[in-house]
Amino acid sequence: MINRWLFSHIDNSALIVFRVIFGFLIAAEAIGAIFTGWVTRTLVEPKFTFNFIGLDFLQPLPGNGMYYYFAVMGVFGILVMIGFKYRWSMIGYTILWAGVYFMQKSSYNNHYYLLLLLCIIMTTLPAGSYFSIDVKRNPLLQKISMPRWCILLIIAQLWIVYTYASVAKLYPDWLDYTVAKNLMAGRAHYPIIGSALQEHWTHIYIAYFGILFDLLIIPLLLWKRTRLLAFYISIFFHLFNSIIFQIGIFPYLSLAFSVFFFSKEKIHHIFMKKKKFYTANEVIIPTYRKILLPVLALWLIIQISLPIRHWFIPGDVLWTEEGHRLSWRMMLRGRSGNTSFFIVDKNDPEGKRQVVNKSEYLSKKQLRLVSSRPDGIWQFAQKLKKEYATKGKDISVYVTSKVSVNGKKYKTLIDPEVDIANTKWNYFTTNSWVLKYN
Structure with missing residues (x-):
């Protein structure tokens, strides 16, 4: 039964079309990052970046290296699109994008994780x-079919993302529309639609349509x-997001996934009429079956488990941020904070206590990260400790931090009596110096 379900061959037109679109979009993501100034603001101008801890x-x-880095990514994307050394080009882009993703958090976006x-x-x-x-170049490589697991894996991944x-x-x-109202408040200056975005009915639409869309879109696309x-x-939904939130390629990538939901015949007829349509429906058990099944199972277990880990960590994830990343918690909160760092020479x-001028070290984006997020605060304290160690000084770093979530009352985030520079980061559970509230 499982062999027939996973290894029955189906027409591969949808995957081929998606590869072309995907290659174009990831090339646009890389090249666009250069020309929009994202690379400059995020990776060139800062003195250092807040990488994933560890x-x-x-x-x-250094220098112009990151521009060349992204240019190479753009070339890999184009090679994926045209199918030249496809596997190696895709691996190359994946490695470089993983480097960018784990290298910095000041421009963190759940969509970057999805792209990875x-x-x-x-x-x-x-x-x-x-x-x-x-x-x-080698006609022997040509195939007009693919095993069904290829499309099932993509659909399963999307279903997990949207459901969570x-x-x-x-x-x-x-x-109660608080988040929607806050999101739209910063877009009042938009021409034509800016005033409409401040209306109560708009906030209702964003709040409840967002819930229903994410919950139902995959089942609705699956049902003929x-x-x-x-x-x-x-x-409508993705173009709205593209215009209002300006989130790059991802609304268009989301629309590209539609090729996996329409019938194979329709996709073939619309995009690849010259290609022979595959109808044999053969069940071909591959030699890699014994490896594929546990790998697929492990992949799905990890994808299902990561987003619920915050339920096993003390405190509200909206406040502590512990368990927030890799969990599809998209556009759920706005954070603002006032954080001060104090250095004490142990000798x-x-x-x-010496007050740290954060602006001497951090870009505007990094200042926002360090002002309200515990991991950024901890990493900056470690940065200060290392810098002073090069001067022969052993220091302690103390933090006073007042943070507001979704415009609520400011509360103390970090225990001001704890030496943050000399504490260890706890990866798998809570950090006691992040204060919790009932």
């Missing part, structure tokens, strides 16, 4: 087996009777 070796290349997962998945799929330079995104919105600040309507709704008998 990956301190990941820092931007999709890149990993695409390295495993036979997406270069038709309409590619590889096939033109919907469930995460079921909390008071989202349901509602598929076309769901597709039209998707176009100073008077224990004088």
Whole structure:
């Protein structure tokens, strides 16, 4: 049964079309990051970046190195699109994008994580087996079918993402429109639509349509009777997000996924009429079956488990941020804070406190990270400790931090009596110096 479900071959037109679109979009993501100034603001101008904790070796290349880095990524994206050395090009882009993703958190976005997962998945799929330079150079590589698991994996991944995104919105600040109101307040200056975005009905739409869309879009696309309507709704939803939130390629990538939900015949007819349509429906058990099944199971277990880990960590994740990343908690909260760092030389008998001028070290984006997020605060304290160690000084770093979530009352985030520079970061549970409230 499982062999027939996973290894029955189906027409591969959808995967080939998606590869072309995906390659174009990831090339646009890389090249666009250069020309929009994202690389400059995020990776070139800062003196250092806030990498994922434990990956301190990941820092931007010096000089103009990051521009070349992203240019190479753009080339890899184009090679994926045209199918030249597809597998190696996809692996190359994946490695470079993983470097960017884990290198910095000041421009963190859940969509960046999704792109990393999709890149990993695409390295495993036979997406270069038709309409590619590889096939033109070696016709023996041509295939008109693929095993069904290829499309099932992508659909399962999307279902996990959307479902968790919907469930995460079921909390008071989202349901009473507080988050939507705060999101739209910063967009009042938009021409034509700015005033409409401040209306109460707009906030209701954003709050409840967001929940329903995320929860139902995958089932509606899977069901033939509602598929076309769901597709039209998707176009409206993703274009709205693109215009209002300006989140790069991701609304268009989300629309590109539609090729996996429409019938194989329709996708073939619309995009690849010259290609022979595969109808044999053969069940071909691959030699890699014994490896594939546990790998797929492990992948899905990890994807299902990561977003719920915050339930096993003390404190409210909206406040502590512990368990927030890699959990599809998208646009759920706004954080603002006032944080001060104080250095104490351990060899100073008077224990004088020296205030740190954060602006000497941090960019504007980094200042926002360090002002309200515990991991950024901890990493900056470690940075200060290392800098003073090079001067022969052993220091303590204390922090006073007042933080507001979703415009609520400011509260103390960090225990001001704890030497943050000399504490260890707890990866898997809570950090006691992050204060909790009932």
